[in-house]
Amino acid sequence: MRLTSLAKLLGTALLATAATSAFAGEVVVSAAASLTNAFKDAAQGYEAQYPGSKVSLNFAASGVLLQQIVKGAPVDVFASADQETMDAAQKQGLVLPADRQDFVSNSLVLIVPHDSKLGIKSLSDLTHKGVTRVAIANPASVPVGRYSEGALKKAQLWDAVQPKAIGTQNVRQSLDYVARGEVDAGFVYATDAAIMKDKVNVVLEVPLASPVLYPIATIKGSGNAAEAKRFVSYLQTAPAQAILAKYGFKKP
Numbered sequence: 001m002r003l004t005s006l007a008k009l010l011g012t013a014l015l016a017t018a019a020t021s022a023f024a025g026e027v028v029v030s031a032a033a034s035l036t037n038a039f040k041d042a043a044q045g046y047e048a049q050y051p052g053s054k055v056s057l058n059f060a061a062s063g064v065l066l067q068q069i070v071k072g073a074p075v076d077v078f079a080s081a082d083q084e085t086m087d088a089a090q091k092q093g094l095v096l097p098a099d100r101q102d103f104v105s106n107s108l109v110l111i112v113p114h115d116s117k118l119g120i121k122s123l124s125d126l127t128h129k130g131v132t133r134v135a136i137a138n139p140a141s142v143p144v145g146r147y148s149e150g151a152l153k154k155a156q157l158w159d160a161v162q163p164k165a166i167g168t169q170n171v172r173q174s175l176d177y178v179a180r181g182e183v184d185a186g187f188v189y190a191t192d193a194a195i196m197k198d199k200v201n202v203v204l205e206v207p208l209a210s211p212v213l214y215p216i217a218t219i220k221g222s223g224n225a226a227e228a229k230r231f232v233s234y235l236q237t238a239p240a241q242a243i244l245a246k247y248g249f250k251k252p
Helices: 002-023 033-049 062-070 083-091 123-127 143-154 158-164 171-179 190-194 225-234 238-246
Strands: 026-032 054-060 077-079 101-106 108-113 134-137 165-168 185-189 200-205 212-218
Touching: 026 033, 026 062, 026 225, 033 054, 033 171, 033 190, 033 225, 033 238, 054 062, 062 077, 062 083, 077 225, 083 143, 083 212, 108 143, 108 171, 108 190, 123 158, 134 143, 134 158, 134 171, 143 158, 143 185, 158 165, 165 171, 171 185, 171 190, 171 200, 185 190, 190 200, 212 225
Parallel strands: 026 054, 026 077, 134 165, 134 185
Antiparallel strands: 077 212, 101 212, 108 185, 108 200
């Protein structure tokens, strides 16, 4: 009887260990640069909730991340700052429609250095002679750049502002340029501006034709699919949502 009971206990313990091992391991998350601070905190929260797990984070412009994945980078989860980039990932069979979801939203803002004396208050002010340098991320690969270009074109200001554009590789580079006073103004997300309130001023929330929604998905053929799906699910939990909200992200 004792041997039978011991065998049952050992069997239960082995099953529990196997269930944990099915998830335990490293999950590689490639995320838009604007998610940097929030995802660093979320990763710590995830690892604390699931001991033995490891989240490796890779941040860059969404388009750059997509190209890395296309070229075979070992990524388990992809979080983009726009629908267009995730659409491209889906069309190339890198993610499945059923695994894709919008998990946060953001807004585009126009910022200036904290000590700016140029009086920039609107998009049309960017056309003034005194404004010579405007940080705009590369529209070809960076979602915030596409949003910025679209807003300026809608306002019929792109032709006047484009010659003043200082191209950047991602939204954080645009933020840094404005914070250091190297440009007169720049386009970033509201969440980016919020982390440098002492160095930049938001002068305008830029109206857009469609909302800024961030999609996330597990990569098809991920080497750690179970962990990847659990991380994506974790982002919907109350603790993770509180972290995202702390950094200014809103629900989609």
